[in-house]
Amino acid sequence: xxxxxxxxxxxxxxxxxxxxxxxxxxxxxxxxxxxxxxxxxxxxxxxxxxxxxxxxxxxxxxxxxxxxxxxxxxxxxxxxxxxxxxxxxxxxxxxxxxxxxxxxxxxxxxxxxxxxxxxxxxxxxxxxxxxxxxxxxxxxxxxxxxxxxxxxxxxxxxxxxxxxxxxxxxxxxxxxxxxxxxxxxxxxxxxxxxxxxxxxxxxxxxxxxxxxxxxxxxxxxxxxxxxxxxxxxxxxxxxxxxxxxxxxxxxxxxxxxxxxxxxxxxxxxxxxxx
Amino acid sequence: xxxxxxxxxxxxxxxxxxxxxxxxxxxxxxxxxxxxxxxxxxxxxxxxxxxxxxxxxxxxxxxxxxxxxxxxxxxxxxxxxxxxxxxxxxxxxxxxxxxxxxxxxxxxxxxxxxxxxxxxxxxxxxxxxxxxxxxxxxxxxxxxxxxxxxxxxxxxxxxxxxxxxxxxxxxxxxxxxxxxxxxxxxxxxxxxxxxxxxxxxxxxxxxxxxxxxxxxxxxxxxxxxxxxxxxxxxxxxxxxxxxxxxxxxxxxxxxxxxxxxxxxxxxxxxxxxxxxxxxxxxxxxxxxxxxxxxxxxxxxxxxxxxxxxxxxxxxxxxxxxxxxxxxxxxxxxxxxxxxxxxxxxxxxxxxxxxxxxxxxxxxxxxxxxxxxxxxxxxxxxxxxxxxxxxxxxxxxxxxxxxxxxxxxxxxxxxxxxxxxxxxxxxxxxxxxxxxxxxxxxxxxxxxxx
Numbered sequence: 001x002x003x004x005x006x007x008x009x010x011x012x013x014x015x016x017x018x019x020x021x022x023x024x025x026x027x028x029x030x031x032x033x034x035x036x037x038x039x040x041x042x043x044x045x046x047x048x049x050x051x052x053x054x055x056x057x058x059x060x061x062x063x064x065x066x067x068x069x070x071x072x073x074x075x076x077x078x079x080x081x082x083x084x085x086x087x088x089x090x091x092x093x094x095x096x097x098x099x100x101x102x103x104x105x106x107x108x109x110x111x112x113x114x115x116x117x118x119x120x121x122x123x124x125x126x127x128x129x130x131x132x133x134x135x136x137x138x139x140x141x142x143x144x145x146x147x148x149x150x151x152x153x154x155x156x157x158x159x160x161x162x163x164x165x166x167x168x169x170x171x172x173x174x175x176x177x178x179x180x181x182x183x184x185x186x187x188x189x190x191x192x193x194x195x196x197x198x199x200x201x202x203x204x205x206x207x208x209x210x211x212x213x214x215x216x217x218x219x220x221x222x223x224x225x226x227x228x229x230x231x232x233x234x235x236x237x238x239x240x241x242x243x244x245x246x247x248x249x250x251x252x253x254x255x256x257x258x259x260x261x262x263x264x265x266x267x268x269x270x271x272x273x274x
Numbered sequence: 275x276x277x278x279x280x281x282x283x284x285x286x287x288x289x290x291x292x293x294x295x296x297x298x299x300x301x302x303x304x305x306x307x308x309x310x311x312x313x314x315x316x317x318x319x320x321x322x323x324x325x326x327x328x329x330x331x332x333x334x335x336x337x338x339x340x341x342x343x344x345x346x347x348x349x350x351x352x353x354x355x356x357x358x359x360x361x362x363x364x365x366x367x368x369x370x371x372x373x374x375x376x377x378x379x380x381x382x383x384x385x386x387x388x389x390x391x392x393x394x395x396x397x398x399x400x401x402x403x404x405x406x407x408x409x410x411x412x413x414x415x416x417x418x419x420x421x422x423x424x425x426x427x428x429x430x431x432x433x434x435x436x437x438x439x440x441x442x443x444x445x446x447x448x449x450x451x452x453x454x455x456x457x458x459x460x461x462x463x464x465x466x467x468x469x470x471x472x473x474x475x476x477x478x479x480x481x482x483x484x485x486x487x488x489x490x491x492x493x494x495x496x497x498x499x500x501x502x503x504x505x506x507x508x509x510x511x512x513x514x515x516x517x518x519x520x521x522x523x524x525x526x527x528x529x530x531x532x533x534x535x536x537x538x539x540x541x542x543x544x545x546x547x548x549x550x551x552x553x554x555x556x557x558x559x560x561x562x563x564x565x566x567x568x569x570x571x572x573x574x575x576x577x578x579x580x581x582x583x584x585x586x587x588x589x590x591x592x593x594x595x596x597x598x599x600x601x602x603x604x605x606x607x608x609x610x611x612x613x614x615x616x617x618x619x620x621x622x623x624x625x626x627x628x629x630x631x632x633x634x635x636x637x638x639x640x641x642x643x644x645x646x647x648x649x650x651x652x653x654x655x656x657x658x659x660x661x662x663x664x665x666x667x668x669x670x671x672x673x674x675x676x677x678x679x680x681x682x683x684x685x686x687x688x689x690x691x692x693x694x695x696x697x698x699x700x701x702x703x704x705x706x707x708x709x710x711x712x713x714x715x716x717x718x719x720x721x722x723x
Contacts, residue, residue, distance in 0.1 A: 197419070197420075198420075198437060198438065198440075198441040199295075199325065199420045199422075199435070199437045199441050199443055200294070200295050200437075200441050200442075200443060202417045202419075202420060203295045203323065203415065203417060204295070206415050206417065
């Protein structure tokens with residue numbers, strides 16, 4: 001998109017968010033070995049909240065429009081409404097029974113179709129991964145479907161002359177990348193502090209008209225490409241790690257000697273490597 | 275559910291992003307006063323926003339647990355249909371406590387349970403949510419989880435509320451109903467900071483007991499309840515008193531004690547509550563119960579003479595924030611006055627709208643509407659009560675004296691009995707109270723109550 005076009009309408013940022021069980025309350029159903037999702041308090045997937053915060057910062061700087069998008073059951077309204085109350089302009093929920101059981105492959109496809117229906121996007125932001133599945137597939141998957149450049153693990157973004165300048169956190173340092181709009185970035189968990197909902201934002205939610213539900217048919221999603229049976233992932237087995245009981249040994253004596261004894265014990269039990 | 279098509283919705287309303295939301299009226303605080311005000315305003319055609327800082331109405335609030343129904347009857351004649359009543363109070367009790375004894379009077383009358391003169395026990399979370407829902411039902415918008423820190427003021431008049439510099443909402447009228455510790459009353463320059471002598475500290479424990487146990491123990495039917503007010507040792511002789519209300523399957527047990535006395539005597543209110551809870555007479559009533567919840571709260575003890583100014587340009591104050599609370603020694607009244615003042619605030623707004631706007635001079639009609647509902651009149655009638663209740667003899671010496679009299683009247687050891695009057699005078703002189711003081715206290719008590 002050229003700088004000229006940006007001047008005639010506000011830049012549009014689409015933020016993809018997921019609603020997840022609150023991390024502190026995560027429980028695995030011992031019978032089914034899957035995450036308990038019913039009756040557990042939910043929140044916006046924390047890295048997605050960081051992506052949203054980054055989008056809202058850009059909105060303030062560039063008078064951008066922020067659209068939040070999610071895919072899931074209508075209980076996800078809670079998180080989408082929270083996003084609008086925080087300052088997003090509007091929200092879209094892709095919700096359809098036939099999407100049930102989709103893994104990251106159909107999800108990336110379905111979201112990319114929905115983003116195309118929203119249209120006019122300049123920047124797509126996703127969290128780096130979700131706290132309930134931790135694959136980090138969906139953001140890059142959307143970029144693939146939409147044939148967009150992507151920058152992953154981004155902690156800050158500047159828009160200069162219609163281009164994105166992103167700070168990317170790599171394992172051995174920080175990288176700076178620049179690419180033309182439109183583009184997709186996945187955002188680092190914890191790179192900013194998501195703001196609280198505002199009174200004005202909550203009033204906008206109450207007044208209504210800020211959230212729509214779309215079905216697969218409305219978006220034009222191919223039913224043969226989504227759902228459990230079109231998801232290549234097979235969960236063969238889930239193990240819950242049993243924590244070993246604490247030894248409860250206390251090392252006494254001279255600090256130097258006590259630390260030496262502790263280290264020897266840790267080495268012997270292979271808690272640490274030599 | 276599709277709420278509105280995106281294609282026809284306000285896609286780009288954000289060209290004017292800084293658009294400020296506005297209402298005819300904003301009510302701060304979804305307690306009894308705030309919800310009653312919002313309900314009345316919405317009924318009268320005001321677009322009304324009700325803002326609550328708790329996650330749900332009642333989440334941050336606290337009250338003793340008893341509601342006198344008359345004001346609710348005025349607000350919602352059909353209240354009894356779905357109001358979350360715990361129990362209707364059929365028996366009133368007043369008890370004086372010493373270290374290990376108790377002397378009480380008990381009152382039962384059909385009047386306690388009929389129509390306007392009825393009272394009932396309630397739990398704050400259920401009651402407040404119910405009342406806020408009633409306000410929503412007639413069109414008020416309820417927003418929870420938002421703490422309003424400041425008023426939006428311009429040129430001396432209130433223009434709305436300020437949550438953050440870029441989060442302001444405009445209104446012609448703001449009704450402050452955020453309780454005793456109101457920061458907005460100060461922001462509106464209607465009052466200076468509260469002094470310790472102007473407030474009491476209320477503490478309350480909710481104690482779980484099976485409904486059947488409560489009914490059996492207190493001699494009550496299924497929907498019947500009992501209310502107790504305790505004086506004397508309940509507060510270790512500090513100014514104040516204790517209360518106990520029976521709910522359906524819990525008991526509300528608490529104290530209201532002068533903050534000034536607590537500070538002066540360096541007593542922790544939690545310690546006081548423990549002493550009160552473990553008093554034999556109290557223990558008997560709550561035996562076997564499990565403490566579910568402990569809460570503490572400021573209670574205004576201003577009396578009408580020290581209340582804040584109740585109106586200004588674009589602003590009214592209602593409920594506890596206005597100091598509308600009566601503690602005359604035998605009843606603690608707050609919720610009824612809160613609801614009545616909320617109604618009066620709505621009526622004052624209607625009057626001001628017809629008179630040309632929400633100016634201080636138009637809103638001064640609030641005074642008239644408060645009087646019509648007996649809020650100010652009752653406060654003035656009992657304005658001497660706080661003074662009388664400051665009399666420490668009332669909480670320390672007299673209960674002890676009464677108890678010793680009772681002890682001498684009711685304990686039979688075969689040593690011969692004195693006549694009642696000589697016992698009373700004997701006790702008075704041994705308690706070091708001059709007879710003229712006894713007489714004066716009696717007179718003062720009669721006047722203030």
